[in-house]
Amino acid sequence: MDNDYGFDLARQRGIKLGPVGHRIVEDNDLTRVWEVKLEPGEELGFHIHYHPYYVVSLGGGDNEIETIFGDTIATHEPVGHTVYIDQKRAIHKLTNRSDRTYLSRLIEFKAVRWTYEGDPSESKPEPGDATPEGFEAAFNEILTHTGDLPWEPKSLKGLYQKMLWRNEETGASIALIKFDKGVGIPNAHAHASNQFMYCLSGKYRYIPTGTTLVAGSFYCNPVGSVHGPTIADETTVFLEIYDGPHYPVQPPWYTDPKDAT
Incomplete structure (x- = not known):
């Protein structure tokens, strides 16, 4: 199914999703910058993305993306390599398949937030016309023409x-x-x-x-x-x-x- 991103399978296998990177370098109202660092053979566990993002390689070589469904994608990410992802992807993990350290910056663009059917982390407002107390405080948007x-x-x-x-x-x-x-x-x-x-x-x-x-x-x-x-x-x-x-x-x-x- 096109809208099956793997949440049911993760629940059946007892997989707890982790973060999209190892360390937050910068976090503000518009972007969040993660550091991803993997030694040879090391993996970043299963996770899913909630925002469009850029990945900028600061060093590395061959990596492998594996979805929760078992599909694999080989990638080559030497220093300077960039990729922009602006579409939802299934739950996946990343493994360093090269003989050198992989280091990158992953830049999330927080103006867009993706939601997924069946995502247990999604909190939904109670039915009704009334705005939940404190709901307005969740918005801290910036719009500049x-x-x-x-x-x-x-x-x-x-x-x-x-x-x-x-x-x-x-x-x-x-x-x-x-x-x-x-x-x-x-x-x-x-x-x-x-x-x-x-x-x-x-x-x-x-x-x-x-x-x-x-x-x-x-x-x-x-x-x-x-x-x-x-x-x-x-x-x-x-x-x-x-x-x-x-x-x-x-x-x-x-x-x-x-x-x-």
């Missing part, structure tokens, strides 16, 4: 941002970033947290490597990894996500300290 926000110039000429969300305690943030044509980051540099970039439009190049981002490109620069300098060959707009503070120290191309956070 980015077209209504002005582009705020940063202290590097030709660079602008629209800050969509920021955690002042951790430094994590989500923003739209725009580079005018011919503008880029002038120096090689590293970040104090993981940087995720999704190119919405334009053409943006990392000069030493020639790595070029165009519309639809997803780019991850892990914490501490050096990249740059860069140049926008066309006016370019990114959705940029940091799961912590942006820089270990204020970089020289910013004169305003707030631009480095």
Whole structure:
């Protein structure tokens, strides 16, 4: 059956579902970032996903997905490999089939939450018209129409941002970033947290490597990894996500300290 995701079978076999990762790196109103780390032969037990998600490999090789129904899918996830899952999948587990450690970040997008028929964890409101006491407190939504926000110039000429969300305690943030044509980051540099970039439009190049981002490109620069300098060959707009503070120290191309956070 198309709507059978394995909950009845899990109940019959006495399987208790676990989390989708090993450690939560960042959790906010919009996203939850998990670390998945598996030594050779180690497995992440049976689980199911409740949100669309991205997986970004930070190292590894061959893995195997096995559903609760016994179906297996071989995957190859070397460093830099990414995959976006936007559809429900049956209960499954993940096993590292390579001879090296597998490490990844799994980014859940919490704006969408999937529900499953037969899921015992689903709590349903009591029948009736009245809203259960305290029900409103469960909602803490953020809605931003980015077209209504002005582009705020940063202290590097030709660079602008629209800050969509920021955690002042951790430094994590989500923003739209725009580079005018011919503008880029002038120096090689590293970040104090993981940087995720999704190119919405334009053409943006990392000069030493020639790595070029165009519309639809997803780019991850892990914490501490050096990249740059860069140049926008066309006016370019990114959705940029940091799961912590942006820089270990204020970089020289910013004169305003707030631009480095």
